Amino acid sequence: MRLLLINANTSTAMTDKVVAAARLLAPDCMVEGVTGRFGAEVIASRSAYAIAAHAALDAHAEHGAGHDAIVLACFGDPGILALKELAGVPVVGMAEAGCHFAAQLVQRFGIVTGGERWRPMLTEYVASLGLGERLAGVRTLQADGGRIAADPDAAQAAVLDAARLSITEDGAELVILGGAGMVGMVERVASHLPVPVIDGLMPAVAFAVAAARAGLRKAEVGSLALPPAVASTGLSPALAALLAQRGRVS
Amino acid sequence: MRLLLINANTSTAMTDKVVAAARLLAPDCMVEGVTGRFGAEVIASRSAYAIAAHAALDAHAEHGAGHDAIVLACFGDPGILALKELAGVPVVGMAEAGCHFAAQLVQRFGIVTGGERWRPMLTEYVASLGLGERLAGVRTLQADGGRIAADPDAAQAAVLDAARLSITEDGAELVILGGAGMVGMVERVASHLPVPVIDGLMPAVAFAVAAARAGLRKAEVGSLALPPAVASTGLSPALAALLAQRGRVS
């Protein structure tokens, strides 16, 4: 089975880190990673997020062929519905996977992530999933995901503090450490906290593998079916070709 | 890894069928099944559902020890929150697993199941998960899960009809075939439908395996932590002992 991880951040170091972690999680799979060609190094604003959605589609158009499932390896899931629309195979985001996984373990979960603008962004996103009532709250660190990944030792104490507030103040019964930059942090903090702790990658990989294994077909109808063909301008040839195809199954 | 499947229906034929299917889904796991000691043969009413919740706890008390995760193998998930409260390992229901899995694949999913009382029951249950807006609708067959399992050839046409109505009338972009009795039906109908089709067992097993593998701890705080010890009357010795223990970790 072949999994593609799309990192919509433009940091290849982050991609490498997430790919390595995913390979440990799915040792039987061939896991490849691709980094966004353009956009912010680290996504921590609405603007960077909007650009990343395009970058994710661009990366998928270039590299998506031949994979059995796709993980959008950027917590917050920029462009996720567009990717699901275009792709012929299952696509899952780390944030949605984390939230749906958490919702099967506990009644209310908290999220800890880096970059303060993520607080409203994730609150809005989780509500759009229908899980707003299940979200205890979002706690953000000042350091964004890039800095956390670069120096996890320095970030660890702040992550623990935020997780504890999520539990005691917000009522979280499980904490999701959000963001590609948090991969590996679970092992550092889980034993210090009285509730389960997960990141987004583990459930995303588990979902992708299960969905790919099930051999699910692409929906031919509904809001995520392939859209009508459309002409375009100024896009990469691969993405333009994807938009121009009708009825394609990747 | 050891998985326990709890069938809260009292039909051992159903248990055998579900266990066999789960073993195919998780060939690396040791899968055991247990059938409710008391209650309705097939659950298709609020009354039978309420009794089944007790039966699921009873079965867990007797057989739960030594497993790494538990699947409540009865679509509708009777007693699911009580099981999560008592158990020291991850517990997942087929209905919640099916809905959360579906919600990662499409925007709106439909459910087809046997027994007409399940329509309001599942609508209420999915709403309690927070996924009411994601549910296109529930379509029920007159035959309940027992009859579907006993004669899948006879049920196949009715399942297809209901699934098609779910898609065309309700706007389902994916159809969940709900109920232990539906296990095996996906293969019969999926190729005839224009959207993906899943049952509840596949995602429940995938979740249980992933959660067990992650080695998540039992929450010590929150609404699913072990409750205070309480004395009881008239229960099985195993269940009475479970209620009387404080701070137990199974």
Added chain:
Amino acid sequence: MRLLLINANTSTAMTDKVVAAARLLAPDCMVEGVTGRFGAEVIASRSAYAIAAHAALDAHAEHGAGHDAIVLACFGDPGILALKELAGVPVVGMAEAGCHFAAQLVQRFGIVTGGERWRPMLTEYVASLGLGERLAGVRTLQADGGRIAADPDAAQAAVLDAARLSITEDGAELVILGGAGMVGMVERVASHLPVPVIDGLMPAVAFAVAAARAGLRKAEVGSLALPPAVASTGLSPALAALLAQRGRVS
């Protein structure tokens, strides 16, 4: 008119107390009480609650015949929808009655009850009634309902403190003292609080009497109509007979 009070706790002392209080509230009625045959002495967990739902059905099957209305005399209303489904006469729970009564008196009400697990349990239950927006919050005492009933003098100060916090912190405009154990506590605390105070029994009895007097028929259609007959195993003969009957009107 004959009222049946079903106490799904297994403490007969609690049943006696509630029956005595109900007789004062409805002096014209013949009020009988029945105690759960099995389950926790005091319900203060999800597990005990799930078992109590079965116990309530069991009690109804044995004792329900010949009554004009049924009060489920256990705040939190375990098994309430299943009871309404099976019973041929009106059934009301103390929690739902308390909440609907309160919602006709004020815009937002608070609940004070014993046993901390009730906080999430009641919050979820009130939301399922549709009254989540009307609930200011749930405040719990460490002592559960059994201890409160056993020593109301000791509990009184804690009840007052919790009620005051409900008013000043949560914005409650009325306080419901939840739980069979709280019966009789209203008289002790009401004069010390600046808002109305009720328990669940008073409105439950008032509703039951009014519904019985109105001579309402059992619905023949809809989600609470009698369910199809089903075979069962391991239940009391009376409950098994109830499940096996089709179209019965008690």
Added chain:
Amino acid sequence: MRLLLINANTSTAMTDKVVAAARLLAPDCMVEGVTGRFGAEVIASRSAYAIAAHAALDAHAEHGAGHDAIVLACFGDPGILALKELAGVPVVGMAEAGCHFAAQLVQRFGIVTGGERWRPMLTEYVASLGLGERLAGVRTLQADGGRIAADPDAAQAAVLDAARLSITEDGAELVILGGAGMVGMVERVASHLPVPVIDGLMPAVAFAVAAARAGLRKAEVGSLALPPAVASTGLSPALAALLAQRGRVS
């Protein structure tokens, strides 16, 4: 015990009819009625409804003193929150009482009433109570409440048709016949319908009697406490006096 029925319609015939019915429902109470001094003869529009809220306050100011509870005997409950704010005793509206009563009997109820503008008005009102999810739908007759009351023989068939559609099309498990004009219609149609049927007066009277009997205090804090005194112009002396009083307890 003394009950005051405020009919915010300006038809005294309607008041007489409702008072007579209330006396049958509460034979132990002294029941008095008062008719709005100004406004539409029959309320079936947003404009007439807004005026009726003032008329209800005006009637209460003139006649409210000395009663133990007040029933706003106009389905739709114009001015209900203002009345609750000003009055020192419990106040209940026929629509809220009907909806909360119904919500204790079934999962989803329908409303049948006269005058087509009531469909959006009641849908909005029931949502404001928090019971929007419990409402199957509102079905209106072309004839408004005045015409129904004037010639119930003529209206009976239309009421039955609307109630049947409420059950079969909307999924109502109980039908509320809304409006003072419908008082007496329950007896005509109930035996022809497969679900329970109620009007708004029965539950309103039951609630008012229970609330009065409980001797509940007026809230001193919260959104329905007496408001600060205010000077006014052009109102009836009694209403002006009521607005000008601070801390009054009727």
Added chain:
Amino acid sequence: MRLLLINANTSTAMTDKVVAAARLLAPDCMVEGVTGRFGAEVIASRSAYAIAAHAALDAHAEHGAGHDAIVLACFGDPGILALKELAGVPVVGMAEAGCHFAAQLVQRFGIVTGGERWRPMLTEYVASLGLGERLAGVRTLQADGGRIAADPDAAQAAVLDAARLSITEDGAELVILGGAGMVGMVERVASHLPVPVIDGLMPAVAFAVAAARAGLRKAEVGSLALPPAVASTGLSPALAALLAQRGRVS
């Protein structure tokens, strides 16, 4: 273009102030004002609000003819839906206009106004608009709108304090200064606050002018179409005539 401002408070000083401000906002329009004939001098309770709805209709009946749009110049919008129903031209309330305007500028807005009962009243009203999730909170001053208007120097500090709490505690990204009494206060406080500040009049006038300019027709169907004619008692001749007309287009 002719705009009518209806002040449902009975203070002509307030009307004059609002009219003067509106003329500055819409220098090309002929702006007239009318004051409620009856009711509270300043609206700060549910009772005064209910009366004001009638007063607004009364004022419209007398003075509405010949205008191209109507602004209900009383924050909280008493009678707004009834006015929209009766009027043949666009009608807008200062509160709804403020909230919809704010919702186009930011994700979450706060409201600061005078008179503490407005907190629940506005919270309920904004929820009825559908914007409850967009409302960060309502902060009230002890001084009501009349006192603020009479001595804005004295009120300024309290307004600033409340606005700051709205931003820092409630998370408001914009503050609406609610109430006719607040007109002119924006200029005093805006430069001291880190978010945009608006009153309700500016957006109400902008909307009214735009709607009038667009030459929109009165809806002939739906919940705000002219209602059926109805006879009435005790109303002003103009309002009685309006209610008695069928199919009128003003």
Added chain:
Amino acid sequence: MRLLLINANTSTAMTDKVVAAARLLAPDCMVEGVTGRFGAEVIASRSAYAIAAHAALDAHAEHGAGHDAIVLACFGDPGILALKELAGVPVVGMAEAGCHFAAQLVQRFGIVTGGERWRPMLTEYVASLGLGERLAGVRTLQADGGRIAADPDAAQAAVLDAARLSITEDGAELVILGGAGMVGMVERVASHLPVPVIDGLMPAVAFAVAAARAGLRKAEVGSLALPPAVASTGLSPALAALLAQRGRVS
């Protein structure tokens, strides 16, 4: 006053059309238009929408300086929150403006637009605004916005049919003709329909002018304040510079 219209479609013909219409609506303003540099010619899919969000930011970075307000002239508002975050002046989308304007005129509005994928996309978007309960429904034409604009004569009948269904089937009390391609269609169909009809441009321009005139400051705090500076790759120099600036006020 200077307004910038950003057309995130890549069709300059559409931009010209919208700019011309906006100049008629705001004759006192200097109105400029800019067309997306890349992306689909006509946006009618989730993929094209995601790309357009980036294109809108790109256009703003290049051309946004020196304007007093910005209209995102593409119904559906791709990138709207990111634009609001980056821009120093008010930004409004045609869809949000249309919906908020409609919500001030009627209780429930419908949308008619071209391209069937817009039905789920707009339903989701309007829900995210908080106006989901106010939306009667979305009706789509097979022809997308480009074809409607190219041959309005051919589209007119289909628009009328869809609008009528929106009114009679969905209960719309006002119809919004969505999409830049619909500009000019209001005049063609309004007189044939029994409810008001608007497009998105009129309210968007009215809002932009009013917001600009009010001289509102950019929020320094909250979820739409300028984000922290971030390094980027592969973006236009202007957009990269915008992302790299901290505390910029345009």
